[in-house]
Amino acid sequence: MSAQKIPYKIYLDEKELPTAWYNLRADMKSKPAPLLNPATHAPMSAEELAPVFCEELIRQELDDTTPYFEIPEEIRSFYKMYRPSPLVRAYCLEEKLGTPAEIYYKFEGNNTSGSHKLNSAIAQAYYAKKQGLTGVTTETGAGQWGTALSMACSYFGLDCKVFMVKCSYEQKPFRREVMRTYGASVTPSPSTETEVGKKILAEHPGTSGSLGCAISEAVEKAVTNPGYRYVLGSVLNQVLLHQSVIGLETKAALDKYGVKADLIIGCAGGGSNLGGLISPFMGEKLRGEADYRFIAVEPASCPSFTRGVYAYDYCDTGMVCPLAKMYTLGSDFIPSANHAGGLRYHGMSSTLSKLYDDGLMEAVSVRQTEVFEAAEYFARVEGILPAPESAHAIRVAIDEALRCKETGEKKTIVFGLTGTGYFDMVAYEKFHNGEMSDYIPTDEELAHYAARLPKID
Numbered sequence: 402m403s404a405q406k407i408p409y410k411i412y413l414d415e416k417e418l419p420t421a422w423y424n425l426r427a428d429m430k431s432k433p434a435p436l437l438n439p440a441t442h443a444p445m446s447a448e449e450l451a452p453v454f455c456e457e458l459i460r461q462e463l464d465d466t467t468p469y470f471e472i473p474e475e476i477r478s479f480y481k482m483y484r485p486s487p488l489v490r491a492y493c494l495e496e497k498l499g500t501p502a503e504i505y506y507k508f509e510g511n512n513t514s515g516s517h518k519l520n521s522a523i524a525q526a527y528y529a530k531k532q533g534l535t536g537v538t539t540e541t542g543a544g545q546w547g548t549a550l551s552m553a554c555s556y557f558g559l560d561c562k563v564f565m566v567k568c569s570y571e572q573k574p575f576r577r578e579v580m581r582t583y584g585a586s587v588t589p590s591p592s593t594e595t596e597v598g599k600k601i602l603a604e605h606p607g608t609s610g611s612l613g614c615a616i617s618e619a620v621e622k623a624v625t626n627p628g629y630r631y632v633l634g635s636v637l638n639q640v641l642l643h644q645s646v647i648g649l650e651t652k653a654a655l656d657k658y659g660v661k662a663d664l665i666i667g668c669a670g671g672g673s674n675l676g677g678l679i680s681p682f683m684g685e686k687l688r689g690e691a692d693y694r695f696i697a698v699e700p701a702s703c704p705s706f707t708r709g710v711y712a713y714d715y716c717d718t719g720m721v722c723p724l725a726k727m728y729t730l731g732s733d734f735i736p737s738a739n740h741a742g743g744l745r746y747h748g749m750s751s752t753l754s755k756l757y758d759d760g761l762m763e764a765v766s767v768r769q770t771e772v773f774e775a776a777e778y779f780a781r782v783e784g785i786l787p788a789p790e791s792a793h794a795i796r797v798a799i800d801e802a803l804r805c806k807e808t809g810e811k812k813t814i815v816f817g818l819t820g821t822g823y824f825d826m827v828a829y830e831k832f833h834n835g836e837m838s839d840y841i842p843t844d845e846e847l848a849h850y851a852a853r854l855p856k857i858d
């Protein structure tokens with residue numbers, strides 16, 4: 402093997418693009434807890450979910466026994482425009498750090514939306530179109546999901562209605578215009594277009610909005626408009642399923658060169674990129690075929706895994722969505738202004754929560770300034786300007802590589818580089834000007850929100 406030097410970028414052939422998504426839940430002996438009806442606390446049935454979500458996506462959501470779902474040809478054709486994505490051997494970073502560790506990263510920023518979210522957006526748009534729907538609604542905070550969904554909807558000729566948290570709408574005009582370029586309509590939330598929006602505006606005039614509020618508006622818009630459904634870019638099982646394409650490609654690329662990963666690292670907001678990246682590797686671990694260490698990285702300002710509670714909670718502030726059992730900080734917890742918008746969700750994927758609770762995976766939290774130090778270091782050494790979210794994984798990959806330098810261990814580290822940071826330059830500016838804060842919630846604050854979790858027996 403040593404004769405064959407591993408290239409800087411391992412590209413898979415188009416023919417090696419996965420033909421099926423892998424459903425990790427099929428290999429879990431103890432399954433993630435089911436979604437519950439917020440009114441009755443009984444498990445949600447497909448019929449109950451049907452007014453909100455697309456039929457085929459509900460089927461994927463509720464299926465925890467089928468290991469593989471074929472990727473429809475139409476989706477594979479779209480994937481081929483930007484996939485397989487490269488797995489990069491970070492030779493330059495290894496050399497700069499002086500580590501004996503081998504470092505690889507799977508780069509998902511090679512598409513216009515700039516992140517991995519497009520992998521699920523295109524699948525969700527496809528199933529909505531196949532069902533004969535007119536359009537979909539969603540919310541977006543930082544804007545990555547809204548951008549990805551706009552691209553996917555324009556490809557399939559679907560109407561796309563995005564409720565964008567008002568402060569982002571005003572602060573991120575470029576993301577907004579990318580969405581409009583792809584034909585989406587973008588409404589600042591809260592708005593007067595929905596009853597829930599009007600109510601919030603009446604109670605809090607001048608509010609700059611929140612993700613939870615935008616979700617409530619998007620759900621209302623979907624259920625009150627015939628031919629529309631609501632779609633979500635993270636947290637749900639169906640999203641992890643679609644994102645398994647990241648892990649399947651990573652595994653195929655490593656296998657091609659006979660490389661065995663020791664440590665797999667990813668940032669965790671709602672858990673979709675991490676869940677997708679680790680899926681096939683975790684599958685091997687669950688089946689007893691191989692062992693790996695998995696590390697979820699989250700911001701210290703929004704520490705769902707490391708300081709949250711494993712309990713049933715609402716997925717949104719408006720409490721209209723089903724209850725999910727997950728590591729959560731409470732649905733009305735609002736994290737301090739952190740520049741990694743994609744990591745500010747109060748909860749976590751129920752699948753990853755279960756794996757974490759069963760001790761199959763680890764989690765660490767990192768402070769914002771140390772994340773940006775890693776982001777800038779990485780940009781200068783490896784060339785790619787990372788999204789602040791992705792830089793959480795970079796931080797821990799670098800820390801682990803430096804640990805190897807101390808111990809002399811030659812570990813193989815793989816991490817997910819979820820996206821690029823071109824729309825996050827205000828955050829980089831704050832970092833450069835020394836104006837970035839590292840707020841970490843106190844135990845008292847977290848206990849306050851934990852005490853407000855719904856009581857489910």
Ligand SMILES: *Cc1c(COP(=O)(O)O)cnc(C)c1O
Pocket residue numbers: 515516517518545546634635636668669670671672673674675743744788790791819820821
């Ligand atoms: C949304 C986002 C994340 C976090 O979402 P997950 O569902 O946890 O993957 C991470 N990185 C980028 C670039 C994002 O846009």
